[in-house]
Amino acid sequence: MKKIVVFLGIAIFMTMAGTSVAQDAEAAEEAATYKGSKKCKMCHKDQYNIWLESPHATAFDKLEEADQAKEDCVACHVMGKVDGSVEHAEPGVGCESCHNPGSKYAAKGVMSKKTFKADPEGSKENWYTLGLVKPTEENCVACHNEKSPNFEGFDFDKYMAKIRHWDLDELEAAETPATEETVK
Numbered sequence: 529m530k531k532i533v534v535f536l537g538i539a540i541f542m543t544m545a546g547t548s549v550a551q552d553a554e555a556a557e558e559a560a561t562y563k564g565s566k567k568c569k570m571c572h573k574d575q576y577n578i579w580l581e582s583p584h585a586t587a588f589d590k591l592e593e594a595d596q597a598k599e600d601c602v603a604c605h606v607m608g609k610v611d612g613s614v615e616h617a618e619p620g621v622g623c624e625s626c627h628n629p630g631s632k633y634a635a636k637g638v639m640s641k642k643t644f645k646a647d648p649e650g651s652k653e654n655w656y657t658l659g660l661v662k663p664t665e666e667n668c669v670a671c672h673n674e675k676s677p678n679f680e681g682f683d684f685d686k687y688m689a690k691i692r693h694w695d696l697d698e699l700e701a702a703e704t705p706a707t708e709e710t711v712k
């Protein structure tokens with residue numbers, strides 16, 4: 529009898545331990561969440577200001593009020609739509625619509641001037657491991673496709689030029705960037 533109790537006790541302990549290990553792994557694997565474009569603005573003001581003037585920032589406002597309640601429309605006009613409803617993390621196509629949810633890679637002390645300065649290549653590698661995305665054509669055509677009732681076709685190079693907010697030094701040298709409505 530005593531043996532059985534001990535055996536049972538061990539079995540229960542092992543089950544519990546197993547569960548807790550599984551839960552820890554689950555927590556570690558938990559999907560990153562959206563922080564919002566204002567979070568990115570803290571350190572990427574120039575990129576933010578360019579984005580603010582792009583149609584992406586106001587994509588939700590372009591929808592008629594009735595359409596803002598339609599799941600079929602909201603899908604590509606907001607950031608981080610919660611599947612099966614019209615709930616979303618942010619109206620419009622925000623930074624993380626293209627660069628992925630930032631709770632991990634843009635966490636405090638992970639993506640910062642300090643970490644970057646200390647180890648540029650190592651920091652970058654870490655950010656991409658934590659989910660940062662360098663968007664490609666594949667990301668764009670998730671929304672720029674025939675499911676859009678207003679689809680006007682998609683020319684990658686042409687469309688990329690219109691949203692350019694990278695290699696800003698080169699851009700500045702070539703032309704004055706569109707940042708009239710700058711945020712102070």
Ligand code: HEC
Pocket residue numbers: 563564567568569570571572623624627629630634639640641642644652660661
């Ligand atoms: C606390 C400051 C800080 C915050 C907040 C922050 N970043 Fe960064 N980020 C940096 C620094 C510093 C770099 C490296 C220098 C640079 O490229 O400007 C960088 C680089 C990047 C890069 C370029 C990576 C590469 O391969 O060159 C992307 C893309 C990026 N950040 C996106 C974002 C997005 C999206 C957010 C919001 C979710 C965000 N960042 C929030 C500081 C920050």
Ligand code: HEC
Pocket residue numbers: 590591592595598600601602603604605670671672673674675676677678679680681
């Ligand atoms: C598959 C993604 C997707 C869905 C779903 C979608 N849209 Fe769009 N919408 C886009 C894209 C991308 C554009 C930009 C047009 C382009 O360049 O092709 C756009 C542009 C628009 C515009 C602006 C047109 C302009 O001339 O500025 C309106 C208004 C609009 N959509 C309304 C809607 C409505 C209403 C629905 C639902 C019936 C809807 N969209 C569903 C992706 C989508």
Ligand code: HEC
Pocket residue numbers: 565568569572575576577579580584621622623624625626627662663664691693694695696
């Ligand atoms: C519509 C998609 C899209 C949105 C929205 C977007 N980006 Fe980007 N971002 C890109 C692409 C594409 C690149 C260029 C990747 C490459 O170099 O090939 C890029 C590059 C960058 C870089 C690298 C800059 C450099 O000089 O190398 C930073 C930083 C960045 N984005 C920050 C942001 C921030 C902050 C926001 C929001 C204010 C934002 N992005 C919104 C698509 C997007």
Ligand code: HEC
Pocket residue numbers: 583584586587588590603604605606621625626663664665667668669670671672680684686687688690691
């Ligand atoms: C989450 C959905 C989504 C993604 C991802 C996305 N877009 Fe868009 N894009 C839109 C919507 C919606 C509009 C229309 C906004 C409006 O008219 O207000 C738009 C408009 C545009 C426009 C303006 C088109 C015009 O007629 O002037 C350009 C340029 C553009 N997108 C480029 C890109 C590029 C390049 C990428 C990939 C790096 C990309 N987009 C990724 C949803 C998206």
